[in-house]
Amino acid sequence: MHWWSQQACDAAAEAQAADPSPTNLMAAAQVQALVSMAEALHRIATALEERDGADAAAPSIVRLK
Numbered sequence: 910m911h912w913w914s915q916q917a918c919d920a921a922a923e924a925q926a927a928d929p930s931p932t933n934l935m936a937a938a939q940v941q942a943l944v945s946m947a948e949a950l951h952r953i954a955t956a957l958e959e960r961d962g963a964d965a966a967a968p969s970i971v972r973l974k
Contacts, residue, residue, distance in 0.1 A: 911948065911951070913947075914944045914947065914948055917940050917943070917944050918940070918941070918944060920940070921936065921937040921940040921941065922937070924936065924937065925937045
């Protein structure tokens with residue numbers, strides 16, 4: 910687990926312990942879901958970087974205004 914995901918999980922647990930209302934329970938579940946998605950995206954990005962090599966770390970899509 911990365912430091913940022915641990916921080917998010919800890920903050921959600923503290924908020925849930927301080928006020929175990931249904932709203933906070935839903936917020937804690939949403940935090941867990943977002944952390945899971947962020948970790949999955951991080952793993953995908955790492956795999957792509959390893960596959961393409963360190964030289965291809967720059968994004969290939971450019972947005973025009």
